[in-house]
Amino acid sequence: MSTPESLQDVYIDELKDLWSANDQMLKVIKKITAKASDAALKDMLTKSQDGIASHTAILKELIAGQDEKVSKDHCKGMEGLAAEAIKHVIEEGPDKGPVLDVLIIAQYQRMTHYGIAGFGTAAAFAKALGLKDDNKKLRDATKDIYASDAFMTKLAETSVNLEAEDA
Template identity: 75%
Template sequence: MSAPENFQEIYTDELKDLWSANDQMNRLLKKITSKASDPELKEMLTKSQAGISAHTDVLKELIAGQDEKVSKEHCKGMEGLVTEATKHIIEEGPKKGPLLDVVIIAQYQRMSHYGIAGFGTAAAYAKALGLKDDNKRLRDATKEIYGGDEYMTKLAETSVNIQAEES
């Protein structure tokens, strides 16, 4: 990627970066979903994969709408978060049960927070550029990601953390 020369290019670069971030998170979720023991957690991880795929489709459409080559730019930020999650969940984490579920939720939320920040930023860029439809679609995605994060907090506080403490 060359240095962006205008705000439009910064916006498009953000979309391409988010596409890469989504792909990386989705690949990890596919690996870890079966490791979750809590049925609600497992269901949420599965739903999240579908949501991430839908958000990726939105990103591709928005990139195409900017008369840009529909491609992604490798997201090093999510790469770091996925590396960290892999370490804590797959390589060095608890092998199964409520303790692993606690770790899965924590790592999921870290990655989700990155998505909230990225989609929110892209929405703000779209608004500043006068791209009303882009802004709405990106705000909607941000709200969905935030909703997933809130659900994970509720699941942790009302069930998973309690089970982990008792184990």
């Protein structure tokens, strides 16, 4: 990433950073899905992989639409979140069961919150730049991410956390 000189530059940098963040999150989700014990959690993790891939396709489309080289910039923020998820779920977490499911949800939500912030910020940049179509696509993606986060919160509060408490 070169030094941004305009909001347009910042917008493009954000899109490229989000692409990298999505790729990193997708790799982690693929690794932890098989470890989930709760059927609803496993199903949501599987569905989220398609959502992440769809959002990545949107990012590539938006970058190309700005006549930019369709490439990504390594996201160090997600790198740290992904490393934490691997540490807590794969390396140090229990082999299976409700306590592991609690850890999976916690790490998933941390990564998801990063996505909410990034996509929301990119949508605001697009709006300021008068890129109405980009803004709509980014807002729709943000809504999708919010919905998956809300599902995970409900799942945690209504079943997974309770099961872990009894474990």
